[in-house]
Amino acid sequence: MNIIDMTIHELHAALKGKQLSSVEATTAMLARIAAVEPQVGSFITVTSEQALAAAAAADQIIAAGECHLLTGIPLALKDIFLTEGIRTTCGSRILNNFIPPYSATSWEKLRDRGAVLLGKLNQDEFAMGSSNESSAFGVTRNPWDTTCIPGGSSGGSAAAVAARQAVATLGTDTGGSIRQPASHCGCVGLKPTYGRVSRYGVIAYASSLDQVGPLTRDVADCAAMLEAVAGHDPKDSTSVDTPVPNYAATLTHGVKGLKIGLPKEYFIEGLDPDVQKAMDAAIETYRRLGAEFVDISLPHTGYAVATYYLIATAEASSNLARYEGVRFGHRSNKAEGLIDMMTKSRSEGFGAEVKRRIMLGTYALSSGYYDAYYVKAQKVRTLIMNDFITAFADVDVMLTPVAPTPAFKIGEKINDPLQMYLSDIFTIPVNLAGTCAMSLPAGFSAAGLPVGLQLIGKPFGEETILRAGYAFEQATEWHTRKATI
Amino acid sequence: MRYQPVIGLEVHVQLLTGTKIFCGCSTTFGAEPNSQTCPVCLGLPGALPVLNRKVVEFAIKAGISTNCSITPRSIFARKNYFYPDLPKGYQISQFEDPICQHGWLDITVEGEETKRVGITRIHMEEDAGKLVHGDLSGRDDDSGVDLNRACTPLLEVVSEPDLRSSDEAVSYLKQLHQIVTWLGICDGNMEEGSFRCDANVSVMPVGSDTFGTRAEIKNVNSFKFVKQAIEYEILRQIDLIEDGGTVVQETRLFDPNSGKTRSMRSKEEAHDYRYFPDPDLVPLVIGDDWIERSRRELPELPAQRRQRFMNKLGLPPYDTEVLTASRALADYFEAGVTAHGNAKGVGNWVMGEITRALNDSGTTIENCPVTPVQLAELLKLIDNGTISGKIAKTVFDEMWKSGKAPQTIVEEQGLVQVSDSGAIEGIIDEIMAANAGQVEEYRSGKEKVFGFFVGQVMKASRGKANPSVVNELLLNRLKE
Numbered sequence: 001m002n003i004i005d006m007t008i009h010e011l012h013a014a015l016k017g018k019q020l021s022s023v024e025a026t027t028a029m030l031a032r033i034a035a036v037e038p039q040v041g042s043f044i045t046v047t048s049e050q051a052l053a054a055a056a057a058a059d060q061i062i063a064a065g066e067c068h069l070l071t072g073i074p075l076a077l078k079d080i081f082l083t084e085g086i087r088t089t090c091g092s093r094i095l096n097n098f099i100p101p102y103s104a105t106s107w108e109k110l111r112d113r114g115a116v117l118l119g120k121l122n123q124d125e126f127a128m129g130s131s132n133e134s135s136a137f138g139v140t141r142n143p144w145d146t147t148c149i150p151g152g153s154s155g156g157s158a159a160a161v162a163a164r165q166a167v168a169t170l171g172t173d174t175g176g177s178i179r180q181p182a183s184h185c186g187c188v189g190l191k192p193t194y195g196r197v198s199r200y201g202v203i204a205y206a207s208s209l210d211q212v213g214p215l216t217r218d219v220a221d222c223a224a225m226l227e228a229v230a231g232h233d234p235k236d237s238t239s240v241d242t243p244v245p246n247y248a249a250t251l252t253h254g255v256k257g258l259k260i261g262l263p264k265e266y267f268i269e270g271l272d273p274d275v276q277k278a279m280d281a282a283i284e285t286y287r288r289l290g291a292e293f294v295d296i297s298l299p300h301t302g303y304a305v306a307t308y309y310l311i312a313t314a315e316a317s318s319n320l321a322r323y324e325g326v327r328f329g330h331r332s333n334k335a336e337g338l339i340d341m342m343t344k345s346r347s348e349g350f351g352a353e354v355k356r357r358i359m360l361g362t363y364a365l366s367s368g369y370y371d372a373y374y375v376k377a378q379k380v381r382t383l384i385m386n387d388f389i390t391a392f393a394d395v396d397v398m399l400t401p402v403a404p405t406p407a408f409k410i411g412e413k414i415n416d417p418l419q420m421y422l423s424d425i426f427t428i429p430v431n432l433a434g435t436c437a438m439s440l441p442a443g444f445s446a447a448g449l450p451v452g453l454q455l456i457g458k459p460f461g462e463e464t465i466l467r468a469g470y471a472f473e474q475a476t477e478w479h480t481r482k483a484t485i
Numbered sequence: 486m487r488y489q490p491v492i493g494l495e496v497h498v499q500l501l502t503g504t505k506i507f508c509g510c511s512t513t514f515g516a517e518p519n520s521q522t523c524p525v526c527l528g529l530p531g532a533l534p535v536l537n538r539k540v541v542e543f544a545i546k547a548g549i550s551t552n553c554s555i556t557p558r559s560i561f562a563r564k565n566y567f568y569p570d571l572p573k574g575y576q577i578s579q580f581e582d583p584i585c586q587h588g589w590l591d592i593t594v595e596g597e598e599t600k601r602v603g604i605t606r607i608h609m610e611e612d613a614g615k616l617v618h619g620d621l622s623g624r625d626d627d628s629g630v631d632l633n634r635a636c637t638p639l640l641e642v643v644s645e646p647d648l649r650s651s652d653e654a655v656s657y658l659k660q661l662h663q664i665v666t667w668l669g670i671c672d673g674n675m676e677e678g679s680f681r682c683d684a685n686v687s688v689m690p691v692g693s694d695t696f697g698t699r700a701e702i703k704n705v706n707s708f709k710f711v712k713q714a715i716e717y718e719i720l721r722q723i724d725l726i727e728d729g730g731t732v733v734q735e736t737r738l739f740d741p742n743s744g745k746t747r748s749m750r751s752k753e754e755a756h757d758y759r760y761f762p763d764p765d766l767v768p769l770v771i772g773d774d775w776i777e778r779s780r781r782e783l784p785e786l787p788a789q790r791r792q793r794f795m796n797k798l799g800l801p802p803y804d805t806e807v808l809t810a811s812r813a814l815a816d817y818f819e820a821g822v823t824a825h826g827n828a829k830g831v832g833n834w835v836m837g838e839i840t841r842a843l844n845d846s847g848t849t850i851e852n853c854p855v856t857p858v859q860l861a862e863l864l865k866l867i868d869n870g871t872i873s874g875k876i877a878k879t880v881f882d883e884m885w886k887s888g889k890a891p892q893t894i895v896e897e898q899g900l901v902q903v904s905d906s907g908a909i910e911g912i913i914d915e916i917m918a919a920n921a922g923q924v925e926e927y928r929s930g931k932e933k934v935f936g937f938f939v940g941q942v943m944k945a946s947r948g949k950a951n952p953s954v955v956n957e958l959l960l961n962r963l964k965e
Contacts, residue, residue, distance in 0.1 A: 082529075082530065082531045088530070090530070095530070098530070100529070100530070100531075101524065101529070102524050102529075104531060199531075199533060200531065200532070200533050201531040201532075202531050203530045203531050204530075204531065204765075206764075207764035207765050208764035234535065235533060235535060236533050236535075237533065237534070237535050237536065237765065237766050237767055238533075238764070238765065238766075238767060314761060315761075315764055317565075317759075318563050318565050318574070318575050318759070318761070320574075321565060321567065321573065321574020321575055322528045322529075322530070322572060322573045322574050323530075324567065324569075324574065326569050326572075326630060327527060327528070327529075327572065327630070328529070328530075338569050338628060339567070342567055342569065362759065365565070365759035365760075365761055366757055366759060367757045367759070370759075370761070374761060
C-alpha cells in the first residue's frame with residue numbers, strides 16, 4: 001500500500017510492526033507535498049526539517065515500545081494554531097512575520113503524543129470565508145477539480161487530506177469552516193461541542209463560536225484525533241470539565257434503533273439535485289442499517305445566517321483589535337505618530353473580507369445600534385438553541401446536507417459576499433447552538449465533486465455521531481475514493 | 486443666584502494580589518519593563534484570560550464593607566478602544582451586572598450631621614500598561630510600551646451623585662481609602678496610583694432638583710488635589726453660568742501646578758466603548774456560602790471599632806477618630822491598652838509622642854521601633870512614680886533609638902525620680918541662697934517667680950526631682 005494513502009490506523013500498524021519508520025513516512029509525505037503543492041496550494045509553511053527531526057525522535061519512541069496511536073504520524077495544522085518558533089500567519093499579511101513564543105494546547109497534546117508536524121495550512125484570512133480565497137497567501141484549489149474552491153475557512157486542512165499531503169489535519173469551525181471544506185474535498189470533518197476542545201493558542205475569530213476539530217480520511221481516524229485533543233484546559237475558561245469518552249470503543253455499536261431527525265428546513269426547494277440525491281441515498285442506507293427516521297423542525301433556521309453575521313462580526317471586531325503593529329505583526333513604515341502607526345498598520349495588514357467584517361461588527365456594537373443588532377441577535381441565538389433542545393428530545397442525531405451545493409468555481413462568489421455567506425446556511429445553526437456535528441463523504445456530483453452529509457449530535461454527543469458515521473462508512477465506499485490529483 | 490454643587494466620585498483601587506487578574510504574572514511595582522508579562526497580559530494572538538479567584542474575594546470584601554449587595558451572577562465585558570498601552574485593544578471590565586451594587590458609606594464633615602452617601606456599584610477590571618517617552622534606543626523621541634502593569638487588578642468604586650461639597654468628597658474618599666487599606670486589599674498609595682480618583686462635578690441653582698451638566702475631572706491623585714480640583718471646578722462652572730455661558734459635558738484634566746482644570750476632550754470626542762459581554766469568560770456565579778465565608782473573614786471595620794472604642798474604652802470621639810486612622814494604628818493602641826489598662830493614658834501617648842516620632846523619622850506604625858508592650862512598661866514607670874512624665878519623654882527617645890526596655894534605660898542612666906524630701910530640700914536651699922533677690926520678689930507678692938524656682942530645682946536635679954514634691958516643698962519654704 002502506498003504510504004501517502006494510509007489512514008492513521010494503517011500507518012500506526014505499519015510503524016508498530018516495523019514495516020515502516022516515521023522518517024520514511026514523513027519523507028514520503030514531504031515528497032507528496034512538493035509534488036502536488038503547485039497545483040493545490042494547501043500549505044503556507046512547510047516545516048521539512050523540524051518534521052524529519054520529530055519523525056526521528058518518534059522512531060526512537062516506537063523502538064522503545066512506547067508508541068501511542070499518533071506517535072510518528074505526519075500531520076498538519078491550519079495556520080490559525082500557534083506553534084512555538086514556527087511562523088503562524090492566520091492567512092493574513094498582518095501576521096506575515098509572526099513567530100509565536102508559545103503553542104496552542106491542542107497542538108501540544110498532539111505533539112506530546114509524538115505526532116509529526118509537516119507544516120501550516122492555508123486558510124481564509126482570520127478564518128473569515130467559505131472558499132479559501134481570502135488568504136493573503138494565495139488560493140487553495142480543490143484536489144478533485146483544481147478550478148474549484150476547496151471550501152473554507154479550513155480549506156487547506158481539507159485539501160491537504162484529500163490531496164494526501166497529510167494523514168490528518170486540524171482545523172477550526174466557527175460557522176462551518178471544518179464541515180463545509182470536508183464536504184467539498186471528500187474527507188471526514190468534525191466540529192466538536194463548544195468547550196470540548198481548548199481554544200488556548202488558537203487565533204480567535206468569534207470566541208463564542210470557534211471550536212477546534214479534526215479532518216481525516218475516515219471516521220475511526222476522526223475519533224482518534226478528537227480523543228487526543230479533547231478535554232478541559234485550565235487556560236481556557238470556556239473549556240468544559242467533563243470526561244473525554246473512549247470514542248473508539250463504541251464506534252462499532254451500529255445504528256439499530258437510532259432515531260435520526262430530518263429537519264424540514266434543511267431540505268428545501270432549490271437544493272442542488274446532486275446533494276438531494278446523496279441525501280436520499282444516505283437516508284436509504286441508514287434505514288437499511290436499522291435506524292429510524294423522524295421528521296422534525298428547527299423553526300428559526302431562517303434567521304441563523306443573519307444572527308451569525310452579527311454575533312461573529314461583533315466578536316471579531318473586538319478580537320482583531322490587538323493587531324495594530326505595536327507588539328508583533330506587520331507595522332507600517334509610512335506612519336507618523338502612534339495612532340497613525342496603528343491605523344496604517346491595520347489598513348495595510350488586513351484584507352478586504354476582514355475589513356468588511358470588522359466594520360459590520362463595529363457597527364453592530366455601536367452605541368444606539370447595540371440593542372437592535374447585537375442584543376437582538378443574542379436573543380435569536382437563544383431561540384435557535386432552544387430549537388435544537390426541543391428537537392433533540394425526540395431524536396438522537398440529525399441528518400442534513402452540509403452545503404447547498406458541491407464546491408463552486410474559484411472566483412464565482414468572491415465578489416458577492418451574500419451568496420458566499422449563504423453557502424454556510426446548514427452549518428451555521430450548529431455553531432450558534434454550540435453543539436457538535438460531523439461531515440462525511442456521501443456521494444459525488446455528476447461533475448465528480450464530493451458531496452458530504454452532516455450528522456448533528458446533542459451537546460457532548462460526539463460518541464453518537466461518530467458511531468453513526470462509522471456505520472455509514474462501513475456500508476458505503478465513498479470515503480475510499482481518491483482525489484484525481 | 487446661589488448654586489448647589491453636585492459631586493460623584495469614581496475611584497480606582499489597585500488590589501494587593503500577588504498575581505494579575507487574568508494571568509499568573511507578578512504584580513510587583515518597579516520591575517524591569519516588560520519583565521512581568523506572558524502571552525495573556527501581552528495580548529498575544531490565541532491567549533485567553535482566566536479569572537484570579539483572589540480578586541473576586543477582595544471585591545466581595547470591599548462590597549460587604551461598603552454595604553453593597555453582591556451580585557449572584559456577574560458578567561465581564563469588553564470595553565473597546567485603541568491605545569498603544571492597551572494590548573488587546575479592549576479592557577476587560579464589568580458593565581452590566583457588576584459584582585457589587587447598591588451600597589453606602591456614612592460620612593461626617595466637621596460641624597455637620599452624619600450623611601449617607603450612596604455607592605452605585607463596584608466592579609472588577611484590568612489595568613492598562615504605560616507608555617514611556619524619551620531616549621530608549623539612542624533617539625530622544627522614542628516611545629516605548631511597558632506592559633508590567635497591564636492586567637493588574639483594579640476595583641472601580643462609583644458613588645451616587647450624593648456629595649454636595651469638596652469637604653464631603655474628601656471625607657467620602659478618606660473613608661473609602663481607610664476601608665480598602667484596613668481590609669488589606671489595597672496599599673492606598675496615591676502617589677503611585679494605587680488609589681486614584683475621577684470626580685464628576687456639576688452645579689445647579691439652590692433649590693433646583695435638576696442636576697446641571699457635569700464635567701469629569703480625571704486622575705486627581707491626592708486628597709488635597711481632590712479638594713482643590715473640585716473647588717476650582719465649582720467656581721469655574723458658576724462663573725461660566727453667571728457670564729451667560731453654558732457648561733458642556735466634557736472630560737477635564739486637573740493640573741496640580743496651577744490648581745486649575747483644563748479641557749481634555751468633549752462629549753463629541755468621547756469614545757464609543759462598544760461594551761459587550763466577554764465571550765472568553767464565563768459568568769461569575771457567587772453563592773451565598775461564599776459571601777458568608779467572606780463576611781466571617783472580615784476584620785472589625787473602622788466604624789465598628791470606633792463605636793467600641795467609644796462605648797467600651799470610654800474614649801472621646803476625637804481620640805477615637807485619630808486612633809482608628811489605620812488598622813495598624815488601632816491594633817497598636819489596643820495592644821498597648823491590653824498591656825497597660827488605661828486607654829486614655831495609652832491613647833495620649835500614641836497620639837502624642839508616638840505619632841510625633843513616627844512623623845519625625847518618616848516611619849509608619851507598622852515599623853515602630855517601640856512595641857506597645859514597651860510603651861505600657863514605660864507608662865507603668867510613670868504610674869508607680871519611678872520616673873516623671875518629663876523624664877519619660879527622655880526615656881522614650883532613648884527607647885526609640887536603641888530599642889532597649891524602659892527599665893534598663895532608667896537604670897543605666899540613673900533617671901530614677903527623686904522623691905526624697907531631704908535631698909530636694911537641700912537643692913531648694915542652695916537655689917534660694919543663690920537667688921536671694923528673687924526670693925524677696927516672691928515674698929513681696931510677685932508670685933510669678935515661683936515658676937523660676939521650680940525650673941531651677943528641676944535643672945539642678947537634672948530633671949529627676951519629683952515635680953509634685955518640688956512644688957510642695959518650694960511653696961512651704963518660700964512662704965516661711
